[in-house]
Amino acid sequence: MLTVRRLLGAFVAVALGVTVVACSSLLLAAGRPAVPDRLARAAVVVQSPTARVLADPFPPTVPWSTTASQDLAARLDALPGVAAAVADRMFYAQPAGDDRITEGHGWSSAGMSRARLVTGRPPQGPGEVVLDRPPGPVTLLTAGGPASYTVTGTIDRPELYLADPVATRLAPGVHAIGLLLEPGADPERVADAARTVVGPGGQVHTGDARAALEPRADARTRWIGMQILTGTAVLAAFATVFVVAATFALVVAQRRRELALLRTVGAQPRQVSRMVRREALIVGVAGSLVGTALGTGLAPLLGGVLVSSGMEPASYAVRFTAWPIVAALLLGPVVAVLGVSVSAWRAARVPPQEALRDAAVEQRPMGRPRWIAGGLLVATGVLGAVGVAIADDAQQGGNLTLLSAMALVAGAAVLAPAVVPAVARLLTWPAARLPGATAVLVRQGMRTAPRRTAATAAPVLLTVAFAVLVSGLVQTTTEADAAGSGAAVQADRVVAPDGTPGLTDAAVSAVSGVAVLPTTVFAGDRPLIALGVDPEPWVAAQRRLRVRSGSVPSLRGPGTVAITESYAAAVRAAAPPAAASGSSGSGSSSPAPETLELTFADGSRSTLRVVAVIADGVVAADLLLSRDTVRRHDPSALTSAVYVDGPVTVPAGTGARVLSVRAYAAEADAAEDRLIWLFTLLLIGVSAGYGAIAVATTLLMAATSRGPDLRVLHRTGATIGRVRRALAAEAAVVVAIGALLGGAAATVALLGVRAGLSEQAGTSVPLVVPWPVVGAVVGLCLLLAVGAALLPTFTARQRIRPS
């Protein structure tokens, strides 16, 4: 029963899908959090308590103040087995022009790292530093600005250490205390003892669990990478099921007569469907074997690419873990059986009488179940798009977008036979006015076989839909970012960091503009973003500021804070109800909180007076503080950008540059941007490459079955040229149908994204569809489709000899 040529399309689809899934899973499994190098020698690490946040998978930790950390370190030092308890202090420090090192630590932390002093001596006072370069003068950038330092010692790793007193000044808050153990001490026992000492005021990690101290940025990068790989794998699996289903739909449709003959000579419906399922299973197993082998071979290569492009640390290595390989091997058969289920059911229902009738004309292309299924899928897709429009969480929005797009694509493919005759008529209308048989042949061919046409258009549908979705998503999001940030502040230029993680105070004071100094503060165990601003200039520059109560310029006074409306509401909601008893008759709005108790980045706690409540949507933060307040409590805070109105120059050596507001918005976060582009390329590559191959094989399959029709055409007087023209025209119309439907499906999903982004940005975001990308993808499909349709007219067996 099995013919290789017929099932080639399905086999290629499964092999490709399994390759992508195997590769992604292996890369995923390899990406495990690693213990940071600088804590390698501290067998036990005590971390300050984690803040309680619902949506953030990488919550920050609430810092201990200097005195609290000293007290804790002393108690930990007294434990048996502990040689030393080292408070780890981390602050911004960067050698000018060197972007490998952007953080510094106190020299006592060097004892926990693998670094060793090769020459020279450790730093002892201000102005002294230990680096991986020979002793001599060096310019260091800290949060205050550039300053001259002297390298007193050389180490063998790219790390930076200042004297402990200097470190304490730059980073008063402590997030981790590392314990160096005496030789022969058992880390587990020490950890248990530490836990009793620390109690609920922190967490104790040992062994691999110390990876919890990985820098949040690294963890986030890794997490984004995981999302990308997962998304790619899900997309590949979906595309595989899709193409397998379309292929087998075509196969069953083409073999109706043969299936009817089997039924006539006595095959039970069950036997027929089992036969079709068995073929699918064989395809699935074969595809799985090939795909797993390919994926396993590709994964190490891709892992190398990730390391060399900086996405992953050098310690990243693809190991051959069991679960990805097993999952990939199982995926092929599962996907094949799923994809064929409807076709197998169809095959069983072929009545035996069809063996005696000409079955080329399909009866009832759209049965009621098909209408219902298609309707449900489209409804799901539209609901998903609506969900994206109203979603708050970016990750939730991303997942919903993918889901909505998949549902819409599947729905479009299922409902396609209903629109094929109409669309075919529309597309061939101009040509039908002219004399000649081509248009008539093409149109009639499609009108009488809408299901077959729909099945051959399906891969094109998938390819174009995802090309439009992914590229449109990226472009629209970028536009939204530009629109959002451009609208908020009266400025046409931005002074942004150049090779540094942020702007120092020196750079900020060298230009006059609106600068914002962000820092993280904690209300209890809840982290909040606070922005340090210069009150008067900041107020003057805002285009959309609305103040509900109080006045922002009062931030000049000490111990003051301004809060947003939504934060005020959150505090009120959490307040005990007894406070409201006295004002039960006062109407809807009870007064905003008058004071706030906050813990700052240096671990100190103080009560601040609330001087203003501002409307939502103005700042991407919860609180406003004066810049001085922030600088006092967070010596390492860096400014992300300064918005300037009018021409500006920056002094050299401060690590800053000037660009337009739009350009700055488009850059956003360099590392994250690169990842997003990787995401785009990967998804478009997978879906377009996938779809292109599926297009070629499906159309080749469909074309080879038209041999008898073509011979008839030839004998009734069509020259080989005319036959080829008719075939090419038909292939073009099929691609057009697929492209239209796919584009429509993706556009609905994108509309949802646009609505959501417009709401977040506060202005209307244009729907951007990058026509060059879409055009390229459609062009590729067209090329492959026409090539596949014409190929049989060139091969020996189907040669239609001109007589």
Add this chain to the structure above:
Amino acid sequence: MCHGPGPGTVLGMTDSIVELRDLRAVHGAEPRQVTALAGVSASFRRATFTAVMGPSGSGKSTLLHCAAGLDRPAAGQVIIDGTDLGGLDEEARTRLRRDRVGFVFQAYNLVSSLTAAQNVGLPLRLAGRRPDPAAVAGALDAVGLAGRAGHRPSELSGGEQQRVAVARALLSRPAVVFADEPTGALDTAASRQVLDLLRALVDQHERTVVLVTHDPVAAAHADRVLILNDGRIVDDLAGTTAERIAARTALAEERC
């Protein structure tokens, strides 16, 4: 409507392999319904060769479909080898076709991806049994295709494909073989071969053959000829020459 010399009478019960009782069938749905069979009763005895003739539209294909269990009649009974088809569900009908009925069509007799030998053994495989290679070879030999066992249908001519279908009917030992215009697309030599084989099925292997045809030459091979017109049996002859059959057919068409 006109009546011929009476419908075929029901002969001895035990002798009949296939019995049709007052079959009625229609095509299409209201209001464009067409009557295909308007009350046909006939009986086919064991080891006989019956030809069913009539112009196109007379209902002879529908008769064959109903008699073979491929279609359900609107009314009436079909009994094959003592089993009433009316009481059977789809699965039982299929089993009956597999075990008790053989088919030879004008075209598309064989599964294109199987070899001739595999096609011959198909009904047995569907029943879950392994065909005996010697028996398969013997069947192919009996139809004169001994050396072609490994060839696919695409490598066989139309007549050779028919003969493989006959071999299939030989091997599975059905109670009755239905042939629907098997010689329609063949030349005279190939036609004669196929008809001779069908005749041999009856004479040497004691099968029952029901042949639907419009060709008097083919009908001349039969023991008995039934002529249909407008959904009824209008004539029932004993086997005779092609000329007389043609004459009787023309007469039947003229009358109605």
